[in-house]
Amino acid sequence: MDAYIGPIAAILTTASFIPQVIQVLKTKNTxxxxxxxxxxxxxxxxxxxxxxxxxxDVPVIAANAVTFVLASIVLIFKIKSK
Amino acid sequence: MDAYIGPIAAILTTASFIPQVIQVLKTKNTxxxxxxxxxxxxxxxxxxxxxxxxxxDVPVIAANAVTFVLASIVLIFKIKSK
Structure with a gap:
């Protein structure tokens, strides 16, 4: 069962930044x-x-590379809005 | 050297939600x-x-227990603000 929980957890926490990035790109509101x-x-x-x-460790590299890009977009918009 | 990088990474990504929780509690702006x-x-x-x-794995349990509480506070305020 844990063979599924770990990967689903990784996908959810990584992909969760997608709606935040979309919202920031659309509204520019940070x-x-x-x-x-x-x-x-x-x-x-x-x-x-x-x-x-x-x-x-490929999963750790992949998940954090994606999260790094997504969270950086939010950070850049936040800095620009100051 | 990696003996330091992993724990510092875990502390930073977990603790990062503290300023967000403080900001939401103070401003109620989500x-x-x-x-x-x-x-x-x-x-x-x-x-x-x-x-x-x-x-x-105690570090995985500890980091995610703390992050769960902090991120849940932000989620609750966001839901209440709708």
């Missing part, structure tokens, strides 16, 4: 979004990516 | 925040938590 959150989160995801490369 | 993102993210983190319990 008012309620915390700059501190995205600054820390993007840095953390980048370190997860390095960690994945060091331990040569 | 306008730019995507409901779809938090619905998917909270579900995904809950599945990560189950995954952690099944593989009996």
């Amino acid at each position: 008012e309620g979004i915390s700059l501190g959150m995205y600054a820390m989160f993007v840095t953390g995801v980048f370190l997860w990516l390095i960690h994945g490369i060091l331990i040569q | 306008e730019g925040i995507s409901l779809g993102m938090y619905a998917m993210f909270v579900t995904g983190v809950f599945l990560w938590l189950i995954h952690g319990i099944l593989i009996q």
Whole structure:
């Protein structure tokens, strides 16, 4: 059963940033979004990516590469809105 | 070196939700925040938590338990603001 739970969890937490990116691109509204959150989160995801490369784990690399790109888009829009 | 990168990554991605929760509690403004993102993210983190319990990995359990609580607060405020 856990063969399914891990991958579904990874897909959900990674893909969850897609609706946020779409909303930010459409509305350009980042008012309620915390700059501190995205600054820390993007840095953390980048370190997860390095960690994945060091331990040569493809799922960790793939999930964090995608999340890094998506969360960076939100961060850039948040910085631009300041 | 990777002995530091993994834990720092985990602390950053988990703690990143603290400034978002503080901002939402203070301002009650969730306008730019995507409901779809938090619905998917909270579900995904809950599945990560189950995954952690099944593989009996304390760091995975701890990080996802904290993130689940923090992201759930944001989700509840977002739902209430609708």
